[in-house]
Amino acid sequence: xxxxxxxxxxxxxxxxxxxxxxxxxxxxxxxxxxxxxxxxxxxxxxxxxxxxxxxxxxxxxxxxxxxxxxxxxxxxxxxxxxxxxxxxxxxxxxxxxxxxxxxxxxxxx
Amino acid sequence: xxxxxxxxxxxxxxxxxxxxxxxxxxxxxxxxxxxxxxxxxxxxxxxxxxxxxxxxxxxxxxxxxxxxxxxxxxxxxxxxxxxxxxxxxxxxxxxxxxxxxxxxxxxxxxxxxxxxxxxxxxxxxxxxxxxxxxxxxxxxxxxxxxxxxxxxxxxxxxxxxxxxxxxxxxxxxxxxxxxxxxxxxxxxxxxxxxxxxxxxxxxxxxxxxxxxxxxxxxxxxxxxxxxxxxxxxxxxxxxxxxxxxxxxxxxxxxxxxxxxxxxxxxxxxxxxxxxxxxxxxxxxxxxxxxxxxxxxxxxxxxxxxxxxxxxxxxxxxxxxxxxxxxxxxxxxxxxxxxxxxxxxxxxxxxxxxxxxxxxxxxxxxxxxxxxxxxxxxxxxxxxxxxxxxxxxxxxxxxxxxxxxxxxxxxxxxxxxxxxxxxxxxxxxxxxxxxxxxxxxxxxxxxxxxxxxxxxxxxxxxxxxxxxxxxxxxxxxxxxxxxxxxxxxxx
Numbered sequence: 001x002x003x004x005x006x007x008x009x010x011x012x013x014x015x016x017x018x019x020x021x022x023x024x025x026x027x028x029x030x031x032x033x034x035x036x037x038x039x040x041x042x043x044x045x046x047x048x049x050x051x052x053x054x055x056x057x058x059x060x061x062x063x064x065x066x067x068x069x070x071x072x073x074x075x076x077x078x079x080x081x082x083x084x085x086x087x088x089x090x091x092x093x094x095x096x097x098x099x100x101x102x103x104x105x106x107x108x109x
Numbered sequence: 110x111x112x113x114x115x116x117x118x119x120x121x122x123x124x125x126x127x128x129x130x131x132x133x134x135x136x137x138x139x140x141x142x143x144x145x146x147x148x149x150x151x152x153x154x155x156x157x158x159x160x161x162x163x164x165x166x167x168x169x170x171x172x173x174x175x176x177x178x179x180x181x182x183x184x185x186x187x188x189x190x191x192x193x194x195x196x197x198x199x200x201x202x203x204x205x206x207x208x209x210x211x212x213x214x215x216x217x218x219x220x221x222x223x224x225x226x227x228x229x230x231x232x233x234x235x236x237x238x239x240x241x242x243x244x245x246x247x248x249x250x251x252x253x254x255x256x257x258x259x260x261x262x263x264x265x266x267x268x269x270x271x272x273x274x275x276x277x278x279x280x281x282x283x284x285x286x287x288x289x290x291x292x293x294x295x296x297x298x299x300x301x302x303x304x305x306x307x308x309x310x311x312x313x314x315x316x317x318x319x320x321x322x323x324x325x326x327x328x329x330x331x332x333x334x335x336x337x338x339x340x341x342x343x344x345x346x347x348x349x350x351x352x353x354x355x356x357x358x359x360x361x362x363x364x365x366x367x368x369x370x371x372x373x374x375x376x377x378x379x380x381x382x383x384x385x386x387x388x389x390x391x392x393x394x395x396x397x398x399x400x401x402x403x404x405x406x407x408x409x410x411x412x413x414x415x416x417x418x419x420x421x422x423x424x425x426x427x428x429x430x431x432x433x434x435x436x437x438x439x440x441x442x443x444x445x446x447x448x449x450x451x452x453x454x455x456x457x458x459x460x461x462x463x464x465x466x467x468x469x470x471x472x473x474x475x476x477x478x479x480x481x482x483x484x485x486x487x488x489x490x491x492x493x494x495x496x497x498x499x500x501x502x503x504x505x506x507x508x509x510x511x512x513x514x515x516x517x518x519x520x521x522x523x524x525x526x527x528x529x530x531x532x533x534x535x536x537x538x539x540x541x542x543x544x545x546x547x548x549x550x551x552x553x554x555x556x557x558x559x560x561x562x563x564x565x566x567x568x569x570x571x572x573x574x575x576x577x578x579x580x581x582x583x584x585x586x587x588x589x590x591x592x593x594x595x596x597x598x599x
Contacts, residue, residue, distance in 0.1 A: 035282075039282075042286060045286070046289050049289060049296055052293065053296050053299060061303040066304060070299070073247055074292060085261075087262075088265050092275070106275055
């Protein structure tokens with residue numbers, strides 16, 4: 001119980017998970033071959049960035065709201081990105097009947 | 110609150126008015142007035158859009174004379190004579206792109222889409238304006254995204270063509286990936302400086318720490334993707350080949366010019382104090398890699414659009430010479446380079462587009478013997494290639510000359526080495542630019558392309574671009590006015 005009473009949150013407890021999340025996103029983006037899975041990985045990366053901004057704002061400069069506002073806008077931008085990307089993937093699916101990036105190899109080098 | 114401050118955003122408001130007028134015309138005009146007729150490309154929405162944008166371009170030149178810094182949105186947005194000038198330069202390029210695309214927009218598959226092309230195009234331009242004027246990273250990111258997301262939709266515009274979709278998928282995935290990396294770098298900058306304002310970050314007098322180097326590298330990588338600097342250039346050739354040619358020309362000159370200028374503002378205003386400590390050397394390596402790899406890959410291309418994609422990769426390296434110079438003269442040289450690059454590259458794309466609209470051919474082999482069947486197109490293409498390569502009487506020579514001089518003004522030995530490498534690469538680039546001229550003029554074969562009469566909009570665009578290529582270098586008014594402009598604060 002003594003441990004719990006002295007427990008203090010610090011910024012590293014949030015920054016390390018967010019960095020881990022970002023790396024998961026990068027790994028997923030590079031290894032997945034399904035376009036939807038790649039899009040999910042991109043979302044992971046963007047959300048990790050949002051978390052970073054909130055944490056820096058909360059712990060390092062609590063007096064102002066710059067990071068929070070940036071996060072709000074970044075969420076909206078990420079939603080727009082997903083919408084456009086999904087629309088493009090659906091169109092690609094209509095033509096090639098597959099959403100595997102291995103099939104998108106007509107233009108190379 | 111003083112609402113009159115928003116009048117400082119003259120060019121943004123003007124562009125928004127153009128956008129709304131095109132949108133309302135699209136909404137309420139009868140179908141035949143929007144689509145025009147296939148026989149004559151100069152009917153319908155394309156004429157409306159071109160005329161409105163031409164008026165707006167002229168208006169931009171008239172209202173850019175104020176020589177003080179004006180800030181809006183609590184200093185998130187600021188406009189200066191330099192910023193207004195680069196916007197005017199981009200406007201000229203967009204106007205030429207719009208004139209070139211009139212014929213394509215009047216073709217059968219495009220007319221059912223009415224004015225979508227113009228609406229998306231104006232929104233991307235609006236995003237680029239915000240990106241150029243932004244003095245806060247939030248506005249910068251919003252501008253960057255609203256410039257790149259509608260562009261993805263434009264790349265996918267050729268709905269029935271497989272390549273268009275492949276290109277769009279590659280473009281949107283790399284664009285989002287790069288902006289995620291860019292924003293991670295921004296979050297580190299925010300953690301270090303506690304602010305997202307450019308001047309406050311610069312005033313925070315950060316230490317030269319490992320975190321700062323990582324942040325700076327991420328920011329450079331993120332913008333490097335948009336500029337297609339090597340090693341972030343892998344999407345370029347595929348997207349340029351797959352996208353409709355009008356969109357490719359827009360992507361290669363306007364998008365690149367705007368991003369290059371915004372990149373310069375970020376590097377100089379935010380990270381200016383770490384110039385020699387950190388980013389000079391990062392950019393140094395990027396420039397050498399960009400110019401060399403772009404050139405070597407351009408040699409082996411046989412598709413004209415892919416060929417110009419790699420040529421534009423190496424041109425981006427030359428534009429970056431203006432950023433690494435980091436003085437007034439190299440800023441002026443960079444803006445002049447963008448202006449000349451707009452004219453030369455759009456002349457090349459104008460010829461490609463005229464031939465593609467008529468015959469559907471884009472291979473370099475089908476250009477053999479072009480001067481026998483279409484001497485004027487071959488001549489325009491030759492001037493474009495000479496200007497891109499930098500052969501003396503044409504504008505391309507002067508822009509390269511100024512940008513090298515600007516970089517040398519910085520004065521260190523390393524910069525002399527960099528300019529020497531760039532000069533050697535200019536000679537390599539001469540080889541592949543002349544390959545096109547050789548195919549058109551010296552190859553003895555009969556041409557695959559029959560003699561044809563191009564549409565009058567395409568001819569108008571070619572006359573403007575060829576006139577620019579010949580006159581911009583000789584008539585020094587353009588360069589002089591840019592140079593006097595850059596002595597005012599950025």
